[in-house]
Amino acid sequence: QRQPRGDPQKAMLAAYLAKGGRLLLSTDHFSAIDPNWAVQNLHASFYAARATRSGRIVGKRHYQLLLTPNEEQLFTCTPEGLKIAEGAAVMATYRDMRCPAAVGFKGPKNKTLVFGFPLEAVTDFDKIYTSSIQWLNEQ
Numbered sequence: 001q002r003q004p005r006g007d008p009q010k011a012m013l014a015a016y017l018a019k020g021g022r023l024l025l026s027t028d029h030f031s032a033i034d035p036n037w038a039v040q041n042l043h044a045s046f047y048a049a050r051a052t053r054s055g056r057i058v059g060k061r062h063y064q065l066l067l068t069p070n071e072e073q074l075f076t077c078t079p080e081g082l083k084i085a086e087g088a089a090v091m092a093t094y095r096d097m098r099c100p101a102a103v104g105f106k107g108p109k110n111k112t113l114v115f116g117f118p119l120e121a122v123t124d125f126d127k128i129y130t131s132s133i134q135w136l137n138e139q
Contacts, residue, residue: 010034014041020109022136026119028076043088043105044114051081051116052094057101059092061131064123073120080116091135104135111136 014037017023023042030038031046039045055065066075081099084090091113092102105112113132122128 010037010041017041017107017110017112022111024113024132024136026115026117028078028080028117028121030080030082030114030116039085042103042112042114043085044100044103044112045083045085046080047083047099048081048097050078051097051099051101052079054094054096055079056095057092057122058095059102061127063092063128065117066121066123073123073125074118076117076121079121082114082116 013023025042030044031049033042035045052065052067055067057063057065065079066073067077067079068075079094079101081094081097082101082103084100084103085105087107088103088105090100090102091104092115093099094101101117102113102115113136119125119129119132
C-alpha cells in the first residue's frame with residue numbers, strides 16, 4: 001500500500017526499471033501516484049475509482065475480489081480501473097465494468113505488472129500471486 005510518491009523513491013524505481021528491473025505493484029491507491037511518472041515507468045494510468053461492483057476479475061484465470069469486511073482476509077472497497085499506456089497490455093478486466101484491472105508491460109529489458117487492487121484481497125491469493133511472479137520471470 002505504499003506508492004512511489006517522493007522524488008527520491010520515484011528516481012530509484014525508474015533507474016531500477018531502466019536497468020532491466022521487474023516490478024509487481026498492487027494497490028487500490030494507484031490514483032495517488034503521479035500520472036506522468038506512472039505512464040512513463042509503469043505504462044499505466046488511473047482510469048476510474050470503484051471500478052467494480054461484483055469483484056469479478058477475468059483474464060487467463062477468473063478471480064473473486066473481496067469488497068466488504070470479512071473475518072477471512074483483506075478486502076478492498078476502492079478497486080481502481082486502469083488505463084494502458086503505449087506498449088502495454090490489459091492482463092485482467094473487471095467483468096462487470098469491462099475496464100482494465102491489471103496492466104502488464106514487457107520492455108526490451110524491464111517488465112511491470114500493475115493491479116488496481118491489492119492482491120491480498122483476492123480469494124485465491126496464492127494463485128494470482130504465483131501467476132504474477134511467473135509472468136514477471138518469463139523471458
